[in-house]
Amino acid sequence: MSSILKVDQLQDSGGNNIITSDGSGNITTGTGMGKVLQVVGTQTDTVFSTSSTSFVDATGFSLSITPSSASNKILISLHFMYGLSASVASACRLLRNTDVITLGDPLNNLGNVYAAHGSTNQGFGNFGINYLDTPNSTSALTYKLQVLRGSGSGSLHINNRNSGTSTEDRIGSLTLMEVSG
Amino acid sequence: MIIDAILKINSNAKCSVSGSDIDTCEITWHDGTTPISKEDIKAMIPTVEQELKDAEQAAIDKKASGKQKLKDLGLDDAEIKALIG
Numbered sequence: 001m002s003s004i005l006k007v008d009q010l011q012d013s014g015g016n017n018i019i020t021s022d023g024s025g026n027i028t029t030g031t032g033m034g035k036v037l038q039v040v041g042t043q044t045d046t047v048f049s050t051s052s053t054s055f056v057d058a059t060g061f062s063l064s065i066t067p068s069s070a071s072n073k074i075l076i077s078l079h080f081m082y083g084l085s086a087s088v089a090s091a092c093r094l095l096r097n098t099d100v101i102t103l104g105d106p107l108n109n110l111g112n113v114y115a116a117h118g119s120t121n122q123g124f125g126n127f128g129i130n131y132l133d134t135p136n137s138t139s140a141l142t143y144k145l146q147v148l149r150g151s152g153s154g155s156l157h158i159n160n161r162n163s164g165t166s167t168e169d170r171i172g173s174l175t176l177m178e179v180s181g
Numbered sequence: 182m183i184i185d186a187i188l189k190i191n192s193n194a195k196c197s198v199s200g201s202d203i204d205t206c207e208i209t210w211h212d213g214t215t216p217i218s219k220e221d222i223k224a225m226i227p228t229v230e231q232e233l234k235d236a237e238q239a240a241i242d243k244k245a246s247g248k249q250k251l252k253d254l255g256l257d258d259a260e261i262k263a264l265i266g
Contacts, residue, residue, distance in 0.1 A: 047201040048197065048198070049183065050184070051184060051187075056211065
């Protein structure tokens with residue numbers, strides 16, 4: 001015969017809460033139990049192209065998450081394929097709401113997507129980062145990718161190498177994970 | 182391709198294109214760039230496509246002619262491969 005044990009709280013021998021339930025199935029755990037609390041993600045194969053020399057939002061790379069505690073962190077995973085139509089330096093960055101997430105670069109760039117090559121040929125590659133953000137917030141946070149075409153001429157493409165061929169469209173992704181602090 | 186057609190019409194255009202179909206894409210014009218009609222962009226796309234094909238073919242031809250010149254200098258295939266892959 002099976003048994004059911006009903007409790008709303010587990011504590012260690014020191015009286016510290018390890019696991020607590022509100023009785024409705026919502027579980028909270030004590031500190032020191034590092035884990036992923038929630039995951040949201042988006043994928044897009046929309047080709048986004050720009051010749052803008054100032055940062056613009058890249059279509060399809062925007063995602064919101066609301067941390068359950070201000071002490072928790074957000075692990076950001078961002079990946080996409082890029083293409084450049086000519087010899088041009090380009091850059092990307094991530095925003096949390098309106099704040100630029102900086103890694104200390106004076107240009108506030110998360111990284112550069114860059115290819116130097118002949119003026120008529122294309123350059124392309126893949127860009128990916130994992131970044132652990134500390135938003136210190138329990139409000140809804142919207143993370144989004146911005147890109148620009150830097151010096152030179154031509155254009156920057158996201159999710160395609162600028163072949164104009166839809167079979168070469170690729171999928172980019174943005175994933176946010178709330179990790180216990 | 183769409184944005185390349187735009188830049189072919191106006192090389193200083195600052196814009197962003199979301200989507201790869203001229204009929205359904207969304208074009209955002211930045212920094213006071215005068216918008217170009219989709220009809221005009223559409224008309225320019227075949228020219229850009231041909232230029233792209235020509236450029237890719239030119240690159241192939243250049244590689245082939247470069248290899249041939251190296252062969253004419255006396256290099257064998259293994260040596261050429263070691264040099265240029």
